[in-house]
Amino acid sequence: MTARSAVPPRQTISGLVVAGVLSRTEALTERIVTRSQATVPAYAAISAGMLTQSVSTLLDRILGALRDGRSLSAEDVRALRDFGEVRARQGISLAAIQVGWWIAVREIFAELTYVVHTDGVPDSVLTELTRGLLDIVDQATVAYTVGHRDVEIELVRHDQEVRSEFTRAVLLGGLSPGELTVRAQQFGLDPNRSYRAFRMRGSEIVVNPRRAASELIRAAQGYTTGIDGDIAGFVEEFKVLDGSESVGVGPLTGLSELDRSFRLAGRILATAQLYGITGPVDLDRLGLRIAIAADPDLGIELGRRYLDPVGVGEQARIFIETVEVYLDAGRRVDLTAARLIVHPNTIRYRLTRFEELTGADLRAAHTVLLVWWAIQYRRARG
Numbered sequence: 438m439t440a441r442s443a444v445p446p447r448q449t450i451s452g453l454v455v456a457g458v459l460s461r462t463e464a465l466t467e468r469i470v471t472r473s474q475a476t477v478p479a480y481a482a483i484s485a486g487m488l489t490q491s492v493s494t495l496l497d498r499i500l501g502a503l504r505d506g507r508s509l510s511a512e513d514v515r516a517l518r519d520f521g522e523v524r525a526r527q528g529i530s531l532a533a534i535q536v537g538w539w540i541a542v543r544e545i546f547a548e549l550t551y552v553v554h555t556d557g558v559p560d561s562v563l564t565e566l567t568r569g570l571l572d573i574v575d576q577a578t579v580a581y582t583v584g585h586r587d588v589e590i591e592l593v594r595h596d597q598e599v600r601s602e603f604t605r606a607v608l609l610g611g612l613s614p615g616e617l618t619v620r621a622q623q624f625g626l627d628p629n630r631s632y633r634a635f636r637m638r639g640s641e642i643v644v645n646p647r648r649a650a651s652e653l654i655r656a657a658q659g660y661t662t663g664i665d666g667d668i669a670g671f672v673e674e675f676k677v678l679d680g681s682e683s684v685g686v687g688p689l690t691g692l693s694e695l696d697r698s699f700r701l702a703g704r705i706l707a708t709a710q711l712y713g714i715t716g717p718v719d720l721d722r723l724g725l726r727i728a729i730a731a732d733p734d735l736g737i738e739l740g741r742r743y744l745d746p747v748g749v750g751e752q753a754r755i756f757i758e759t760v761e762v763y764l765d766a767g768r769r770v771d772l773t774a775a776r777l778i779v780h781p782n783t784i785r786y787r788l789t790r791f792e793e794l795t796g797a798d799l800r801a802a803h804t805v806l807l808v809w810w811a812i813q814y815r816r817a818r819g
């Protein structure tokens with residue numbers, strides 16, 4: 438057998454080069470761990486022993502596949518997914534993992550180069566091994582990324598569930614003052630600050646989502662939940678664009694009183710829908726209409742007393758509309774006439790006729806309130 442025929446085939450040469458690297462994995466692992474901890478702050482918080490064990494295991498799998506000239510096995514892929522999952526649970530970001538990963542790849546390539554040059558192996562073998570290493574690295578990256586993303590999704594979902602439960606308990610008054618303080622601090626909330634509860638119909642958002650709803654939920658920073666099919670939550674600053682859905686907004690209160698704010702938000706929402714008022718609605722925007730909606734018996738009686746005597750039909754509608762605008766204009770005839778685009782004397786006639794038919798004195802403050810109440814109740818009832 439000639440000397441030329443004794444030279445092993447290139448495949449075997451590649452395997453021998455990788456075997457040479459495998460024989461030096463202890464030093465290789467130490468360099469990777471040292472550089473990773475020096476470069477990536479998240480890795481510095483993990484013990485060197487734990488990192489060493491992890492890196493050594495992964496090197497064996499990657500270099501084993503490279504030595505055998507094959508792709509990563511199903512078992513290798515599973516191990517890399519586990520690696521990604523563990524790092525995610527340790528709070529290490531995917532970006533940090535990738536920095537550490539490429540430190541490892543560069544060190545592996547440096548070892549391959551060293552063995553090739555030391556043993557006098559042709560550079561073409563190094564080129565072949567580099568391509569193979571990059572193919573394996575691509576597989577490994579996909580595997581650990583999937584594992585990391587799975588845990589991230591799981592943790593986000595868990596965090597959302599925990600926040601949702603906390604939000605529901607706060608809005609329904611299910612926490613004692615001590616529990617509320619402790620749990621609020623766990624979420625980074627200041628128990629001494631003030632917040633507003635809100636409530637909107639969940640079905641409206643699903644059917645016809647608007648920017649207002651998305652802006653509101655984003656402003657809530659995750660403190661939203663579902664209550665009886667509605668979307669509910671609380672915010673510190675209520676800044677939301679107008680939208681086609683009604684949003685009941687409770688008064689500003691401390692965390693311990695958010696249950697009261699939420700109850701009012703529910704009443705405000707119901708009243709806003711009754712009157713067809715859309716967008717964010719609070720007590721200032723509703724005024725006494727929230728009380729009108731809550732007391733239908735009084736509304737019915739006042740309607741009988743002050744509106745039924747006016748009669749029905751177009752003329753009755755004009756009289757009642759004139760009184761409503763007159764009250765809204767601060768009982769100023771000139772402003773009422775301008776808004777209705779009629780002569781002031783026409784306004785005076787209509788007001789006088791209304792007083793004659795109902796016996797109401799529109800100069801008396803208490804009577805004015807009762808008439809306005811009756812008109813608003815009838816309007817809410819269509």
